[in-house]
Every structure is written in C-alpha cells, then in structure tokens.
Amino acid sequence: MDVQKIFTAVAFIFALSACGTQKSADTVFPEDGAMDSQACSGRTIQNKFIVQWEDGRFSVETAENAETFKKEFIEPNLHDIKFVEFDRQIQLKSDEQGVRVQATSDNWGQSMIKASPLWRMGIKGQGVKVAVVDAYVDYTHPQLKPRIAINTAEIPGNGKDDDGNGVIDDYYGARFVSIPDSTQTPSSHGSHVAGIIAADHSYGPVQGVAPLAQIIPAQFIANDGGGSLGDAVLALQYSANRGAKIINASWGGAPCVSSLYNAFQDLERRGILVVVASGNDGRDIDRYPEYPASFNIATQITVAAATMSDFMAAWSNSGFQTVHVAAPGERILSTVPKSGTAYMDGTSMAAPFVAGAAALLWSAKPDATAVQVKSALLQSVDVVSGHEYKVNTRGRINVEKALQYLHQIVP
Ligand SMILES: [Ca+2]
Ligand SMILES: [Ca+2]
Structure with missing residues (x-):
C-alpha cells in the first residue's frame, strides 16, 4: 500500500464521523483487513489492540479476541475512541553488527558536516533533548552516562510509577518491549546511535555531534531486532511527553498501517522534529516505499548514507522525492555496550x-520551530555530485552553513 492509500483510508474514516454517520465499534475498528496488502508486512497480534483516543493519546490494550474487545472495551468507550487497529509484530531492519575496536578517535563524519566550528562557539546541543527510539541504550557506558536525560521525578528501582506518567521506574528512560526476545545479549544498535548524537568525548574516543545534548532512551526494539507496532507508538508518545525536541528513528520495515502514521502526525502537531533512516536495501524508495521513511510529514527529515568519499553508499536507499539529505553513514565509530x-x-x-546537527541548531536558536530547523538543514547542504538526483536537496548536510541559514530566518 502506498502513502496515498493510507491517506485515502484515513480520510474515509474521518469522513464517516464528520458526516454524522453514527460511530460504531465497526467504524473505529475496521478489522476486515481492507487496509492490508502484500507490501504491508507484519503479523497481526490477535489479542493486542492499538487504541488512538480522541484526545490524541495512544494506548495498547489486551483482550481475548477482537469480538470481546469490541464488546467489552470499544463499545463502552466509543465516545472517546478515534481509531483502533490490531497490533502487529514487525521485524525491524536495524541489524548491522559492528566491528568492535579499541579505537583512537576517528571523527571523519563530524569533520565532514563541519560540527567543530559550532563547538568552538560554545554551541553543543545544551538544553536539547533527543529521544533514541530504538533498541537498548547502555546508559552505564562512560561516554553516554553523563548525557542521559534523567527523569528526576521518578525514583528508580522501587517498582512504582512515582511521577504518574504511566511508566514504572523510567529514571534513565523507558523500555517498551512486549514481545518475546530470543536473546539476552544486548544489541549494539541503540547505544551506537546514541553515541553519534551526544557521546561525551571527555570519557573516551567517540565525539558526539551535539556533546551537551541529552538522550532519552526509549526502547521498543528487542535484542533480536523484533518489535511491535504498538510498542513503537508507545515509545514515540513517551519521548514526546518527556520533552524531546528531536526523535531519532533509525529503523524501517514497519507495516504501512494507520497507527504509526497517526503517531507521526501527532509528533508533527507537537512541533517535534523526527529524523528517519532511509534504509539499507539499495533501492529507490520513491518507487518502493519504506516505512516510516516514506511518511514524509512536515517535521520529518529522511536521511541516506554518505561514504567517506562523499558518494552515496551503494546499499543506501535513496529517493529524489522522498529522501531529503545524505549524512555520514560508513565506517562510523561510536559507543557500544560494556564500555566498548x-x-x-x-x-x-x-x-x-x-x-x-539539529540539536546543535536548536541550542543556538531555542525559539526556532521544527520546520525552521529542518529548512536550515535542507537549504544549506553541500551539493555533491555523488548525491545528485538521489536525495531531494542533492547534497550532504553542513551544520556550519545551516547555522548561518537559521540566523537569517530566525532573527
Ligand atoms: Ca514514571
Ligand atoms: Ca519508581
């Protein structure tokens, strides 16, 4: 199913309620599979349901089966429910295994995007929270520990939700993994992503792009790369509620269903910038959409990978309409679990x-909107032949130029 079809399906549901057709359990929960297609992979979980409420909140509910759920949950709450969908199991494409090294500093990517001129001006991402909606983030890693956005209203380890935000013991962040995990060994993915954003160079070789930004770990990907759509939606919502200005979504392979799209639209309404990886299948996602990369909401930036010689990596997905920019994505040094x-x-x-880079810009101009930060990054790329016609801006980000652009549009 393409995005257009999602729009059509969503519009159809809205039209039903807008025209006064009586809302019923069947209109808010069209479970006949009408929205399914071959392209929309993801196994439905028959006893878990993603509920979008009229006030914009999401929750994931459990019931014996769909009929019971309609009778015992949807009907009594019909007035407050906007949309219901089966939760789905998804296999996320975020399985790159790194080469573990005793590294000295290697920051070619940070140099290529011109981060250090901003650091020298004291612009380091201070005051900006970036959520890593991903796999496990090792918050004990010496280079990450100082950069975690602690939830000070929560008391850790007492089995209680002290701040009443619906999540127990979310002191260092939160974990939304409701599906079984086939391995106990933590995946490197989330910690690696977090280190690129904000690793503290005083405690090791990795140099985070925004070394004073704060990371909110919101895990929904299991160690084996599996996840559920409902868990993804809950992790996104949690990140927004914790005050994230930016959400990093380095994953794809989600089915093209409404709940995830609605969750992204909610982030747009809340002025949150969402940065999404384009995927590693070496294909044109204008023709073969990938979700969430292809959602393309107004506050989304979809990113392809540049090599050290500033060409598009052969395995990187591209898309002259859908993918916005390139950024370093080959041979990237960052943090992994166990202090590695x-x-x-x-x-x-x-x-x-x-x-x-967005965190750097926001720390320089805290009043900028997500759309302004996005424009600054997109309008200031270095146009490079290796990226022409593969990404919409034809180039790779340059945060030094982006800051100059942002100064022009935000006085
Ligand atoms: Ca809590
Ligand atoms: Ca607690």
Missing part, C-alpha cells in the same frame, strides 16, 4: 548525524 566502541555502517548511523 565499534565501527558500524548504515543509514541508521547517518540519521543520528542529522539528529545531532
């Missing part, structure tokens, strides 16, 4: 360069 460092490749690594 590793090199990894992927658009998963390119997206956090953009998320970090």
Whole structure:
C-alpha cells in the first residue's frame, strides 16, 4: 500500500464521523483487513489492540479476541475512541553488527558536516533533548552516562510509577518491549546511535555531534531486532511527553498501517522534529516505499548514507522525492555496550548525524520551530555530485552553513 492509500483510508474514516454517520465499534475498528496488502508486512497480534483516543493519546490494550474487545472495551468507550487497529509484530531492519575496536578517535563524519566550528562557539546541543527510539541504550557506558536525560521525578528501582506518567521506574528512560526476545545479549544498535548524537568525548574516543545534548532512551526494539507496532507508538508518545525536541528513528520495515502514521502526525502537531533512516536495501524508495521513511510529514527529515568519499553508499536507499539529505553513514565509530566502541555502517548511523546537527541548531536558536530547523538543514547542504538526483536537496548536510541559514530566518 502506498502513502496515498493510507491517506485515502484515513480520510474515509474521518469522513464517516464528520458526516454524522453514527460511530460504531465497526467504524473505529475496521478489522476486515481492507487496509492490508502484500507490501504491508507484519503479523497481526490477535489479542493486542492499538487504541488512538480522541484526545490524541495512544494506548495498547489486551483482550481475548477482537469480538470481546469490541464488546467489552470499544463499545463502552466509543465516545472517546478515534481509531483502533490490531497490533502487529514487525521485524525491524536495524541489524548491522559492528566491528568492535579499541579505537583512537576517528571523527571523519563530524569533520565532514563541519560540527567543530559550532563547538568552538560554545554551541553543543545544551538544553536539547533527543529521544533514541530504538533498541537498548547502555546508559552505564562512560561516554553516554553523563548525557542521559534523567527523569528526576521518578525514583528508580522501587517498582512504582512515582511521577504518574504511566511508566514504572523510567529514571534513565523507558523500555517498551512486549514481545518475546530470543536473546539476552544486548544489541549494539541503540547505544551506537546514541553515541553519534551526544557521546561525551571527555570519557573516551567517540565525539558526539551535539556533546551537551541529552538522550532519552526509549526502547521498543528487542535484542533480536523484533518489535511491535504498538510498542513503537508507545515509545514515540513517551519521548514526546518527556520533552524531546528531536526523535531519532533509525529503523524501517514497519507495516504501512494507520497507527504509526497517526503517531507521526501527532509528533508533527507537537512541533517535534523526527529524523528517519532511509534504509539499507539499495533501492529507490520513491518507487518502493519504506516505512516510516516514506511518511514524509512536515517535521520529518529522511536521511541516506554518505561514504567517506562523499558518494552515496551503494546499499543506501535513496529517493529524489522522498529522501531529503545524505549524512555520514560508513565506517562510523561510536559507543557500544560494556564500555566498548565499534565501527558500524548504515543509514541508521547517518540519521543520528542529522539528529545531532539539529540539536546543535536548536541550542543556538531555542525559539526556532521544527520546520525552521529542518529548512536550515535542507537549504544549506553541500551539493555533491555523488548525491545528485538521489536525495531531494542533492547534497550532504553542513551544520556550519545551516547555522548561518537559521540566523537569517530566525532573527
Ligand atoms: Ca514514571
Ligand atoms: Ca519508581
């Protein structure tokens, strides 16, 4: 299913309520699979339901089956429910395994995007929270620990939700993994992404793009790369409620269903910038959409991967309409669990360069809107032949030029 069809389906549901057709359990929960297609992979979980409420909140509910859920949950709450969908199991494409190294500093990507001129001006991402909606983030890593946005209203480890935000013991962040995980070994992915954004160079070789930004870990991807759509939606919502200005989404392979799109629209309404990896299948996502990369909401930046010689990586997805910019994504050094460092490749690594660059810009201009920060990054790229016609801006980000542009549009 393409985005146009999602729009049509969503519009159809809205039209039903707008025209006064009586809302019923069947109109808010069209479970007949009408929105399914071959392209919309993802196994439905028959006893879990993603509920979008009229006030914009999302929740994931459990019931014996769809019929019971309609009778015992949807009908009594019909007035407050906007939309219901089966939760789905998804296999996320975020499985790059890094080469673990005892590294000295290697910051070619940070140099290529011109981060250090901003650092020298004291612009380091201070005051900006960036959520890593991803796999596990090792908040004990010496280079990450100082950069975690602690939820000070929560008391850790007492089994209680002290701040009443619906999540127990979310002191260092939150974990939304409701599906079984086939391995206990933590994946490197989330920690690597977090380090690119904000690793503290005083404690190791990795140099975060925005070394004073704060990371909100919001895990929904299991160690084996599996996840559920409902968990993704809850992690996004949690990040927004914790005050994230930027959300990094270095994952793809989600089915093209309404709940995730609605969750992205909610982030747009709340003025949150969402940075999404384009994916690593070497294909044109204008023709073969990938979600969430292809959602293309107004506050979204979709990122392809540049090599060290500033060409588009052969494995990087591209799209002259859909993908906005390129950023470093090959041989990227960053933090991994157990105090380690590793090199990894992927658009998963390119997206956090953009998320970090956005944090730098926002710390320089705290009153800028998400759309202004996005424009600044897009309008100031270095146009490079290696990226022409593969990304909409034809270039790779340059945060020094982006800051100059932002100064022009935000006095
Ligand atoms: Ca809590
Ligand atoms: Ca607690």
